[in-house]
Amino acid sequence: MKAWPVLALLAAALLGFAAPASPAATVGERYPGLAGGVLRAARLSELPAPVLFKSQELEIRAEEVERLLREAPEDWKPQLEKNRFFLLEREAGRRILIREARREGLAGPGVTDEQAVEALFRRLVAKASVSQTEVRAFYDQNREMIGGAPYEQVSGAIRQMLLQQKQEQAVVDFLSALEKRVSLEVNASWLQGEAERARDNPVDRARRSGKPTLVEFGATGCVPCDMMQPILEKLKTAHAGRLNVVFVHVGEEKVLAARHGIRAIPVQVFFDREGKEFFRHEGFFPEAEVNRVLAQMGIR
Helix, strand or coil, rough: CCCHHHHHHHHCCCCCCCCCCCCCCEEHHHCCCCCHHHHHCCEECCCCEEEEEECCCCCEEEEHHHHHHHHHCCHHHHHHHHHHHHHHHHHHHHHHHHHHHHHHCCCCCCHHHHHHHHHHHCCCCHHEEEEEHHHHHHHHHHHHHCCCCCCHHHHHHHHHHHHHHHHHHHHHHHHHHHHHCCCCCCEEEHHHHHHHHHHHHHHHHHCCCCCCEEEEEEEECCHHHHHHHHHHHHHHHCCCCCCEEEEEEEECHHHHHHCCCCCCCCCEECCCCCCCEEEEECCCCCHHHHHHHHHHHHCC
């Protein structure tokens, strides 16, 4: 979302529905696939009704999430109406990171919270680098996706993309470590209803079907995405009744794409019969390679 630049990246770096959770359960355990970031490890607790999130001195209340919804870009609002937890997780991540930046001594007189978090981000990604070998390997493995352009013409763009991926992974690793040492609580009663609404989408419905699922995150007019369409249609016919094949247009399903960590397109995500992610691939994926992954999942 345009309102969340670096903070959004930091906070995000980010099915089944069951009976009410015990206080010891976490969001990730009770609602697999719902949390995409720092709230996976949050405990489900019976917090006072207005409080949706608590971490030591930090609290986020229902009225604050509603304010974030009102301030969101208009084209996001219909999806966010069903995904208030997504807003809560982004805001919780933002506030936790501000707190961590302060603890690292990056805040001070004349330094805004956003500047402090950006300083933390720079510290986290400072060691990320991409070698010439990595750039060349990506080019050799994705020539079709690149459209056959000469290596010299696209190597700079590939390097930048790979560097961004490594930077994002450094942030993910930081947040994962944070989950283990910081107390996080989410309102269990509130989340029970929100999780049911958030899973009302084609991906989560397929994941709960008891059948393996292949989801393509892409867009029309994207060359490698368009190249994938005949393969997807063939799979639908060949494995009808045994495999869910779902196409998600990331321009129309922004929240769903963000929840699944989609940063470039196309991306193919394979889920097993239990709805757990089995494998993912970014870029054009030849039919033979798709079938190889499906065979590993027992679909031949």
